Amino acid sequence: MKATGIVRRIDELGRVVIPKEIRRTLRIREGDPLELFTDRDELMLKKYSPIASVERFSEGTAKSLHEQSGCLAAITDTDNVLHAFGTGRKVLAGKAVSDELTELMASRGSHLASLAEGGKLLPVVKEGEEAFTAQFVVPIVAGGDCLGAVVLLSLEEGAVMEASAVKLARLTADIIARQFE
Numbered sequence: 001m002k003a004t005g006i007v008r009r010i011d012e013l014g015r016v017v018i019p020k021e022i023r024r025t026l027r028i029r030e031g032d033p034l035e036l037f038t039d040r041d042e043l044m045l046k047k048y049s050p051i052a053s054v055e056r057f058s059e060g061t062a063k064s065l066h067e068q069s070g071c072l073a074a075i076t077d078t079d080n081v082l083h084a085f086g087t088g089r090k091v092l093a094g095k096a097v098s099d100e101l102t103e104l105m106a107s108r109g110s111h112l113a114s115l116a117e118g119g120k121l122l123p124v125v126k127e128g129e130e131a132f133t134a135q136f137v138v139p140i141v142a143g144g145d146c147l148g149a150v151v152l153l154s155l156e157e158g159a160v161m162e163a164s165a166v167k168l169a170r171l172t173a174d175i176i177a178r179q180f181e
Contacts, residue, residue, distance in 0.1 A: 004019075004022065006019055006022070018045075026047060027047075027079055027096075027102075028047055032047060032048075033047075033048040034046065034047060034048060035047075035048040047079065049077040049078075049079070049080075049082075049147075049148075050077075050142075050147050050180055051075065051076075051077045051082060051140065051147050051148045051176065054176075054179050055082070057176075057179060058075045058082060058083060058176060059075075059082075059083045061075065061172050061175065061176060062074060062075045062082075062083040062084065062085050062172075063083075063085045064172075065085075065150070065152070065168055065169065065172050066085035066086040067085075068168055069152060069162075069164075069165040069168050069169070070165075071086060071152040071153060071154050071161075071165055072084065072085070072086035072087060072088045072089060072092075072132075072152070072153040072154070072155070073085050073086055073150070073151070073152055073153075073169075073172075074089075074092050074124070074150075074151040074153070075140075075148065075149075075150060075151075075172075075176070076097050076101070076148045076149045076151065077147060077148040078097070078102065078105055078146065078147065078148055079096060079097060080094065080095065080096055080097060081093055081094060081095050081097060081124070081125060081151075082148070086153075087155055088131075088132070088153065088155055091125070091128045091130060092124060092125055092128075092151075095125040095126065095127060095128060096125060096126045096127070097124065097125060097126070097149075098122065098123040098124060098125055098126050099126070100122045100123055101122055101123070101124055101137065101149065101151075104122065104137060104139070104149070105139050105146045105148070105149050106146065108139050108141055108146055109139070110136070110137060110138045110139065110170075111135065111136070111137045112135070112136045112137075112161060112166065113134065113135055114133065114134040114135075114159060114160045114161065115133045115134065116133065116134070116158045116159065116160055117160060119134075121133075121134075121135050122135065122137065124137075124151055124153070131155060132153045132154060132155055133154055133155060133156060133157060133158070133159045134153070134154040134156075134159040134160055134161050135151065135152065135153050135154070135161070136151070136152040136161045136165065136166050136169050137149050137150070137151050137152075138150050138169050138170050138173045139173065140173045140176050140177050141173075141177055142177040142178070142179075142180035142181060143180065143181065147176075147177070147180065148176075149173070150169045150170075150172045150173040150176070151169075152165055152166075152168075152169050
């Protein structure tokens with residue numbers, strides 16, 4: 001844990017203000033749920049990720065999606081890549097999602113692109129070189145809230161996402177979303 005040197009007082013209703021700089025750094029926005037942890041005399045706040053709460057399930061679905069589609073498959077929450085399976089997974093696993101992917105999730109939109117067809121691929125993570133040639137991204141939406149995304153990627157030259165892989169990714173997002181209904 002890193003000390004910030006910032007001290008805040010609790011008001012009469014038990015509230016404390018998280019400084020803007022910290023909210024920006026941790027990508028905490030108004031309305032975001034926070035999880036509280038205690039350890040003896042320490043109180044810790046963590047941004048709550050519903051998908052991370054079904055960790056084993058989302059990990060298994062990402063692995064199955066990779067095996068069935070043959071593509072690099074990843075499951076994200078709104079901040080990080082939680083699981084990635086397939087060739088190139090080390091570029092994604094555990095990294096923060098890109099601003100472009102965050103915007104796509106916020107709009108609840110899907111994105112299908114292939115360099116072979118002249119499409120523009122979105123960066124998936126903030127850091128790292130991505131040499132992907134085709135991608136499909138579909139948001140995981142439950143109760144009107146975007147919880148994350150299912151991402152399919154290909155490294156093969158001239159690759160185009162097959163319709164069956166796109167359907168698998170949509171099905172995966174739907175199955176994960178239904179875990180929260």
